[in-house]
Amino acid sequence: MSNLIKVGIVGYGNLGRGTIEAIKQCPDMELVAIFTRRAPENLSINEPNVEVLHISSAEEYKDKIDVMILCGGSATDLPDQGPYFARLFNTIDSYDTHAKIPEYFSVVNQAAKESGKTSIISVGWDPGLFSLNRLMAESILPTGETYTFWGKGLSQGHSDAIRRVEGVVGGVQYTVPIDEAIEKVKSGVNPELSTGEKHRRVCYVVAEEGYDQAKIEQDIKTMPNYFADYDTEVNFITAEELKENHSKLPHGGFVIRSGKTGEDNNQIIEFSLNLDSNPEFTASVLVAYARAAYRLNKEGQAGAKTVFDVAPGYLSPKSAEDLRRDLL
Amino acid sequence: MSNLIKVGIVGYGNLGRGTIEAIKQCPDMELVAIFTRRAPENLSINEPNVEVLHISSAEEYKDKIDVMILCGGSATDLPDQGPYFARLFNTIDSYDTHAKIPEYFSVVNQAAKESGKTSIISVGWDPGLFSLNRLMAESILPTGETYTFWGKGLSQGHSDAIRRVEGVVGGVQYTVPIDEAIEKVKSGVNPELSTGEKHRRVCYVVAEEGYDQAKIEQDIKTMPNYFADYDTEVNFITAEELKENHSKLPHGGFVIRSGKTGEDNNQIIEFSLNLDSNPEFTASVLVAYARAAYRLNKEGQAGAKTVFDVAPGYLSPKSAEDLRRDLL
Numbered sequence: 001m002s003n004l005i006k007v008g009i010v011g012y013g014n015l016g017r018g019t020i021e022a023i024k025q026c027p028d029m030e031l032v033a034i035f036t037r038r039a040p041e042n043l044s045i046n047e048p049n050v051e052v053l054h055i056s057s058a059e060e061y062k063d064k065i066d067v068m069i070l071c072g073g074s075a076t077d078l079p080d081q082g083p084y085f086a087r088l089f090n091t092i093d094s095y096d097t098h099a100k101i102p103e104y105f106s107v108v109n110q111a112a113k114e115s116g117k118t119s120i121i122s123v124g125w126d127p128g129l130f131s132l133n134r135l136m137a138e139s140i141l142p143t144g145e146t147y148t149f150w151g152k153g154l155s156q157g158h159s160d161a162i163r164r165v166e167g168v169v170g171g172v173q174y175t176v177p178i179d180e181a182i183e184k185v186k187s188g189v190n191p192e193l194s195t196g197e198k199h200r201r202v203c204y205v206v207a208e209e210g211y212d213q214a215k216i217e218q219d220i221k222t223m224p225n226y227f228a229d230y231d232t233e234v235n236f237i238t239a240e241e242l243k244e245n246h247s248k249l250p251h252g253g254f255v256i257r258s259g260k261t262g263e264d265n266n267q268i269i270e271f272s273l274n275l276d277s278n279p280e281f282t283a284s285v286l287v288a289y290a291r292a293a294y295r296l297n298k299e300g301q302a303g304a305k306t307v308f309d310v311a312p313g314y315l316s317p318k319s320a321e322d323l324r325r326d327l328l
Numbered sequence: 329m330s331n332l333i334k335v336g337i338v339g340y341g342n343l344g345r346g347t348i349e350a351i352k353q354c355p356d357m358e359l360v361a362i363f364t365r366r367a368p369e370n371l372s373i374n375e376p377n378v379e380v381l382h383i384s385s386a387e388e389y390k391d392k393i394d395v396m397i398l399c400g401g402s403a404t405d406l407p408d409q410g411p412y413f414a415r416l417f418n419t420i421d422s423y424d425t426h427a428k429i430p431e432y433f434s435v436v437n438q439a440a441k442e443s444g445k446t447s448i449i450s451v452g453w454d455p456g457l458f459s460l461n462r463l464m465a466e467s468i469l470p471t472g473e474t475y476t477f478w479g480k481g482l483s484q485g486h487s488d489a490i491r492r493v494e495g496v497v498g499g500v501q502y503t504v505p506i507d508e509a510i511e512k513v514k515s516g517v518n519p520e521l522s523t524g525e526k527h528r529r530v531c532y533v534v535a536e537e538g539y540d541q542a543k544i545e546q547d548i549k550t551m552p553n554y555f556a557d558y559d560t561e562v563n564f565i566t567a568e569e570l571k572e573n574h575s576k577l578p579h580g581g582f583v584i585r586s587g588k589t590g591e592d593n594n595q596i597i598e599f600s601l602n603l604d605s606n607p608e609f610t611a612s613v614l615v616a617y618a619r620a621a622y623r624l625n626k627e628g629q630a631g632a633k634t635v636f637d638v639a640p641g642y643l644s645p646k647s648a649e650d651l652r653r654d655l656l
Contacts, residue, residue: 018589021589025471101653102649122656132640135641135643135651136457140612142354261605261609261611262346262605267603267608268600269600270602273595273597276594277589283589288464288468291467306651306652307640308639308648308651312467315467320637324433327459327462328634328635
């Protein structure tokens with residue numbers, strides 16, 4: 001019997017693949033199985049020691065897996081999978097439908113309390129590390145303002161919106177924080193800024209041959225919610241250029257707290273991410289919190305948790321003594 | 329009986345004064361008393377509802393104070409005050425002698441376990457928030473390097489060293505991170521950098537009238553440990569300029585983790601501080617952790633803790649429900 005933390009993955013998309021890679025960097029963990037809704041034999045997963053199984057057989061692995069990492073989407077998968085798996089396993093997920101987090105927390109909490117398991121929900125970078133930094137910065141500097149900027153990064157939702165425009169064959173959209181807004185925030189003047197005053201939108205679009213590009217540009221720039229309120233730039237490129245230069249999934253952003261203490265001293269706390277691969281980074285956060293869920297459960301702390309409830313020491317494979325000596 | 333958390337302060341230096349200001353920003357806290365080793369009647373503290381008392385009377389306040397914030401120094405005060413006050417109160421301190429943290433933790437832990445109190449040690453920004461970010465970033469990106477840069481900021485130790493040089497009447501030293509080193513780190517190449525390759529030292533010195541400035545400059549630049557291994561700049565100024573332009577205590581710095589995931593994707597996590605007032609900011613961190621110590625103790629979690637052991641939610645006066653709804 002190994003002492004490794006035995007991990008399972010539900011879902012084999014970008015996030016699931018990133019999770020496989022992240023587990024390989026953790027000497028205290030072992031990936032046991034990947035569960036999919038597709039026919040397992042049709043997945044080409046080149047991991048000799050990992051089983052690939054249909055999601056319906058997960059229950060049989062109740063005693064063989066310590067933590068299940070749920071890599072499905074918030075809209076379609078997690079509302080069902082979250083509470084279902086919390087009845088069987090300690091779980092981690094990246095539920096990110098902000099408005100529905102209280103409701104999701106409640107159903108997962110009930111399931112996990114009943115099973116005696118520990119489920120950490122809404123893990124990743126936003127929600128996740130950004131949330132943590134918003135909370136800590138506001139607690140330390142109660143008088144002040146918090147600003148979240150996203151990007152430069154590829155937005156999946158906005159890219160999908162572009163691809164639905166008539167005459168568009170393919171395209172991507174990058175959310176780009178506006179430098180002047182960041183500088184203003186860092187100067188300590190605490191400006192009021194709308195999302196559109198903090199970000200611009202840069203699109204790379206492949207048009208149908210012969211289609212009126214001016215019309216496409218107009219249709220994108222005036223699209224309500226997605227683009228109308230933003231400084232939007234539309235660039236037309238070839239299908240080859242799209243594939244060559246825009247198939248990575250970079251992202252990142254900033255959380256900046258600008259506060260005042262004493263008479264009139266400006267204090268700036270900033271947390272930022274600059275990520276070549278958004279799904280691989282999110283997966284790395286999930287895996288660190290999987291370690292925490294396993295440990296919290298060993299201590300009998302059952303129920304749903306968020307990043308706010310997890311002491312940072314639980315994320316590290318090192319002992320508390322080593323952490324105090326080496327990292328404090 | 330108010331429901332406010334009743335706080336005491338030990339020590340009335342820069343940190344103690346910053347703590348008074350920080351408590352004023354917390355609607356859930358009340359400053360009860362300041363304890364000093366000096367004659368209390370000689371301190372001019374303009375806080376009508378706060379008692380100013382000799383440190384020897386602290387024990388009488390055992391049932392009147394929920395958390396005691398220790399604002400003394402690591403070298404001279406905390407080795408005795410830490411365990412002494414942990415026997416009587418929940419405590420917070422900013423013990424920062426890195427090499428002796430394990431030993432200090434152990435004596436405070438024993439005292440706090442015996443009294444059933446909760447003591448969070450080594451709170452502030454380094455050790456403290458920087459440590460937390462080193463730990464989290466390394467846990468999330470196990471393959472990579474962590475870099476800590478300090479500054480731009482006034483270093484008390486180096487300023488003291490300058491003032492001990494013959495012919496020097498007054499002076500300050502700023503530690504300045506080297507931009508090229510920061511850029512190199514952020515590019516993801518993971519360079520090996522000594523402290524001297526990451527920082528330069530900029531001194532502003534008031535010389536004795538008629539004293540040989542070239543000799544002073546030479547004495548500073550060749551001083552072992554403090555300056556010899558650094559790119560050091562010495563500027564001579566007048567006593568008036570020193571007072572006018574260099575009597576604030578700014579500081580800050582960066583913790584940058586440069587990691588790799590998957591095939592070869594660079595992932596950068598950065599945490600930075602830009603502080604007009606180092607002691608006021610440190611005090612603000614102490615006060616947020618005082619709230620955490622009070623709550624952890626209410627839950628029966630006695631003994632010594634560090635920032636690694638405290639779930640972030642404990643720092644906020646808001647309820648867990650509100651935090652999930654508003655900040656996650």
